[in-house]
């Protein structure tokens with residue numbers, strides 16, 4: 093209900109040309125909106141995880157709103173430099189994609205390219221090198237495919253008793269159990285992939301087809317190189333999608349990530365916190381690695397005096413309506429109610445180092 097009223101209010105403000113006045117204001121001119129996307133669906137992924145995946149037609153609508161609203165979509169590095177110099181053009185926006193999934197290559201990039209917009213990909217690289225589906229995501233997706241059923245025996249995947257797939261909560265619990273097992277047994281990537289294959293068999297899904305289709309895989313080195321040659325900007329997101337709370341391990345994540353990126357990451361000086369998780373400790377470690385900016389998932393527009401290592405971004409999802417999206421583009425949304433920032437300090441468990449989870 094609150095959401096409905098919010099949208100209704102926004103529509104009234106838009107009709108009263110308040111959107112336009114804020115978009116043309118000096119307040120907005122001195123701010124940069126960094127957009128964050130994860131995936132553009134190749135099939136039904138947007139129905140499985142609407143907060144991660146967007147239908148291609150919706151993503152196209154977003155690009156159309158940027159074009160029709162005369163937004164200046166800038167390359168991230170240029171936008172950040174001009175933000176610091178207080179030299180942004182009006183209605184500045186930067187587009188970023190997290191993780192670097194195959195669907196960026198296949199779905200999102202052709203659309204972005206057709207609009208001539210620059211784009212940055214924060215590429216995580218373990219699964220890019222490994223060329224198999226991301227374990228936690230593929231398990232979750234396959235269980236969702238069989239939602240509504242109850243499997244009589246979970247033994248083939250090491251889980252006792254029957255497996256109830258009827259609710260999301262039960263499916264999440266199964267994925268957690270599989271992750272715990274893989275972690276406790278110190279499984280390699282190949283062993284985790286075998287476990288995913290056994291789960292597929294149990295669910296009567298064709299895992300060979302899933303592999304061939306590149307479902308929930310990341311771009312490989314050749315695809316990254318190809319897009320880099322076309323001008324896509326690849327930046328840092330850690331090798332294993334992980335931020336260990338040990339300095340040496342944390343910095344190794346950056347070094348391994350950079351080594352894998354095009355031109356050995358020579359231009360990779362911009363970072364995005366995996367899962368939006370950050371701690372004060374990370375800032376000097378990033379600086380020591382030559383990183384000059386870092387983005388969070390805290391919603392907001394960045395101003396010239398924003399900490400360059402704690403830059404806000406709008407995570408755009410299927411659940412954000414067109415009028416809400418426009419309220420962010422124009423800059424009116426953060427003026428209506430200041431969104432709650434995410435907590436700075438996170439539980440130690442977020443600093444996994446041996447397990448690659450992407451979400």
Ligand SMILES: [Zn+2]
Pocket residue numbers: 190191216329333365366367450451
């Ligand atoms: Zn990520």
